[in-house]
Amino acid sequence: MMITVKLTVNGKLRQVHVEPRLTLLEVLREELLLTGTKEGCGVGECGTCVVLHDGEPVTSCLVLAGDADGAEIETIEGLAEDGELTAVQRAFVKTGALQCGFCTPAMVLTTTALFRKNDQPAIEDVKNALGGVLCRCGVYPKLLEAVTEIKGANP
Amino acid sequence: MKRLLKFDYYEPASLEDAVRILAAADGGASVLAGGTDLVVDMKTGRLQPSTVVNLKGIPKLAGIDAADDATRIGALTRVTEVELSELVQSRHPALAQAASILASPPVRGLATIGGNVGRASPASDLGPALIVHDARVAIIGTEGAREELVEKLYVAPGVTSLAQSDIITHFTLPLQPPGFGSAYVKLGKRGSGTDIALAGVAASVLADGDGEIVDCRIALASLGPTPFRAVGTETLLRSKRATQALLATAAENASHEAMPIDDMRASAFYREKLARVLTDRALRGALASAGVEVAA
Amino acid sequence: MTGYVGNRIPRVDSAAKVTGAAIYGVDVALAGMLHGAVLRSPYPRARIVSIDTSAAAAAPGVQTVVTGRDFSLLFGGVIKDQSILAIDEVRYAGEPVVAVSATTEHEAQEALSLIRVEYEELPAVLDMRAALANDAPLVHPDLHTYNRRPGDYIVPHTNINTIYRHERGDVEAGFARSDYVFEGEYTAHALSHAALEVHVAIAQYDSVTGGYTVWVSSERPFILRDQLAPGLGVEPSRIRMIAAEVGGTFGGKGIPIAEAIAAGLARHSGGRPVRVEFTREEDLVASQTRVPAILKLKTGINRDGFMVARSAEVLWDSGAYTAYTVDVSIRGAQTIIGPYRIPNLSLLSRQVYTNKPVTGSFRGFGTTQVTWACETHMDEITTEMGLDPVAFRLQNGYEEGDPYINGQILHGINLTDTIKRAATEIGWGSVERKPAPHLRRGKGIAAMIKPSKTPSSANVVINLGQDGRAAVVCAAPEIGAGQRTVIAQIAADSIGIRIEDVSVPDADTAITPYNSPVASSRTTYHMGNAVLEAGTKVQAELVALAGRYLEVDPDELEVRDGGIFDLDGEHQITVKGLLSKYSKEGYWITASARYSSAGSPLLKADPGEEWISSIFWMLCTHAAEVEVDVETGVIRVVKIAAAADVGKAINPLTVEQQIEGGVVMGVSNALFESFSYRDGRVENGNFADYKLATIHDIPEIVPIIVESVHDEAPFGAKGVGEPANAATPPAIGNAIFDAVGIRIRDLPITPEKVLEALEEKAAADVSKLKPPL
Ligand SMILES: Cc1cc2nc3c(=O)[nH]c(=O)nc-3n(C[C@H](O)[C@H](O)[C@H](O)COP(=O)(O)OP(=O)(O)OC[C@H]3O[C@@H](n4cnc5c(N)ncnc54)[C@H](O)[C@@H]3O)c2cc1C
Ligand code: FES
Ligand code: FES
16 A cells, blocks of 8 residues: 655655655655654654654654655754754854764754744753753763853844 | 554544444554554554554544533643643643653654553553543444543553544543642653653542542552552542641552552562652642642 | 864864764665665574575565575684574574565565574573583583684683683782771673664675675774674675764674674675664664673772772673673773772683673773772772772872883873862762752762773875865774864864865775774874874975975975965965966875884883783763662762863863763663563663663763873873763762762662662661660
């Protein structure tokens, strides 16, 4: 059985014809070749696969393709425009909120979603928001610095 | 990466169609809500349905509505929405608290309240919170619609009394009189918040003007095969004034009512200790939310 | 030479990583690529009676199905004891038995369910102590026949694959002279590296040349190549390893794991590339883990607080195959006196095979286990003797010029300042004991010492192109620790160009010259030295060329910021401008350099014991403040002050990242992570039950950079990556003792253990209060 899924990815309307057993993560990485979104566990525990679904961070490894029909998806590839990094991305670079970088797409997207709602999040809001994304390299302290940096840039 | 096996996929537009597809499917059929349990269960091999029926094309299954005498929460309401709903926070604090510590934000943004009950995990956070609010679950199936108390739905770990073609449509939580309060607390492996409960306790109390406990509910997570009520402890508390000593006795009693097991997450020994501490903390939370001070 | 070195330079790999452009091992895709899947043993030990692959071979999309029969050769790190797929016997639950390649990963995984394997279960050795018993079943009865590094470190016809002793002074006389003797036993558990990028490899076989090309995610492309070659029966140079971006390794991606299966499948897949990506479960259960260890320590000490003698018995569990662990156990055990002067030592270290998953190198290479034991033991000594843990460490701690256990004179070390500064930062000596009725706080401290792989070498080639941009060609994959940035900083400064004009391409064993692994915290020091030399040569050639072109004395020119200046600081010409004058003939400047620590006078030691010397020593001290919930046993780490003697920080930003990341990992290792086994099978092969620390779980972390002066180090820089996580667990354990008076000696420190110990203590305290009858 095949299904047709129409979704908007990074502002572009895309259509894929896939087996319903594919997850959104597989559609993004393998059908649309947007490999910036990574898998860390496949079962919702690590948050590495986070994308923004109608603006909200979700674990794309748990979303079936059919569920993505009609959705508005943002991936890491969609943030910078013409090579111009966003304020969140710039803060990550400046404060060193990345090491191996494998969790970075999810961290950047989650932070972006947080700041769209609240440009002066309290530390607890930050921890709550980022609590679902693991970083084995341990960039958490630098992430908090990055958030302070972004807050400073959004007075 | 771990890949899913093949299945047929449907997105019916009405409950009737959904029930019909579920009833007709052989080889196992599953309802898909948020998928945060179902997709995991399919990846680990716990479930291998040949038919998956996505409910999200059916209107009116999501949303929180305030009636005068009850709150209605649609089965497809996301856990995030339950967590952030001011209505739920004020009317049913234990449920809002449980929702706020269920999994992590990107999972909560997918997970639904119906799926949490449908999965019937012994570690369910929303189950105990619904139980202490006397929540009823509304179901539609081949025989039509019916309703029952949430606590009556659970049969065994991962098993409900739902038939393959039964669909949870919504929950009804009666509005409580003044003097009511509730709370949910849990402890997970990392101690810090959102992990699967090693143990969890929901409590609700109804107190009169003098601070006497008129009625109460205590429901436990990960302390038995399903979420269940510590009925003996409730009895012990009823018609008494909340004192430190009473809370200590109740907590102790709840730890005896718990039916913890040893598993890779924790020992029965430790879970029993947690049952005591968490019952104490949940009761204090419920009393505080009812505006009752614990006497010395 | 000024500019980048020593400054907080944003990482050069940042932009690619924040935009999703970086290509990791898991992202590499080739045309015509097949996908592999692996059927694994469900038993810890069993004889393979029969394998029926016929249905799988006929399944849709399947290209090939291979079993142990197809690969008779053995490979391994020190002892060649492992095959690509199990031959006749499986030795751990999770061992690869059959592999399939198919057009899609879906098809490959589905085909696995069609394979029938009949096993005859055999008694398994699941406990390292049991492995020592005379009648224990032998995991490798043929151990004595295996190809291996020469030496008498194995004990044939036993499960002991590594035995090592070290004696210094006279330990018995030392104990006899001691006023007090303390003994303790400690255990360190298996840990997963749990890099967020799982193990992955894509291999292609060329039937004409008989060679392989393998795209990998690894910190050690050359080691991987050299280790895999015997398993495939080819010369190492016949395997070309191309490293992509690495999504974390922590020592876990240096031996053939997915690479072996991918290459094996590729050998039989008609020339098509085969990609093998582990699932998270495979990664947790069947890649490799830290080597668990049981450590028994005995220490003699004088009334005046000087340690006199230590004897130690260490037992390590390598699991079913040795991989890197012969060296892990030896190198780890050698640090058994910690960073302290103890003149008399007797060490017995043994490592056994068991029917458990394979273990290997893990950030710290054996020192994390030893540090846990030593520093917990130190705290027991200070508690019993009523000494101050900080003063005691300062009194006994190594100082510049002290001899190490082999007589090597320690050079370029500054333990003292790490102890002092960590203690000051944590506010040693004061603590708010009881912030709430159910909470108790305490503070603890722990120090450690770590050598770096010695001898080892690093080679580099720098190509300065006509456009004034330099490529630093070397096999030092960026594993997250900032390798690329540090190399680029040193290259930019030594050549005199801007860092934006420096690239550090991916490692490729067919192109990049040899480098020992990106491991042992050795890259900054070793590759740094090589790059410094090569860059200096490039600059010299540039200056000479500029002198010829400008017709001035080259000695009167200098290069910086991509320009050529005279001694008055007047800009003469850009590097790019200069080189472009020669564009017709084509002018590239290429320089190479090699750094090797072999033969350094710093390695001098007692005769026959030079091999124990390290080219540099890393020291660090962590001080912790914790809060114990006495009702639930839950530990909250409030703060960690982590001071590391790094020599000199080439880039304080990346050094801080290493220290902070190490602490995060240390907290996670100490409190949350552990494997749970049932009948020899790991039952928590997922992140739901193998827990890593989240942002909720981390304390306030204060990284403290301590400097020292090392004569051979590039700009004085040593290493920092490994020590960072070792001292955190014992600092936490010691702080818990300070808070509530309970001693946890076996990791991890779970709430359950804490609560149990608190109850035992309460019972003991009550019985102490009872009057004697
Ligand atoms: C990383 C992670 C962490 C988690 N942590 C927690 C936690 O801390 N606490 C907790 O309680 N849970 C936790 N869960 C489990 C899960 O997220 C919740 O149970 C969630 O509420 C399930 O909802 P869902 O909509 O995703 O259900 P689904 O996966 O869609 O469905 C779950 C089950 O219920 C059935 N079902 C769904 N909707 C209906 C319906 N309307 N009528 C009948 N049957 C239905 C499905 O067929 C399926 O069998 C976690 C899950 C993940 C992946
Ligand atoms: S990969 Fe989706 S949460 Fe881990
Ligand atoms: S930077 Fe490596 S996992 Fe986060």
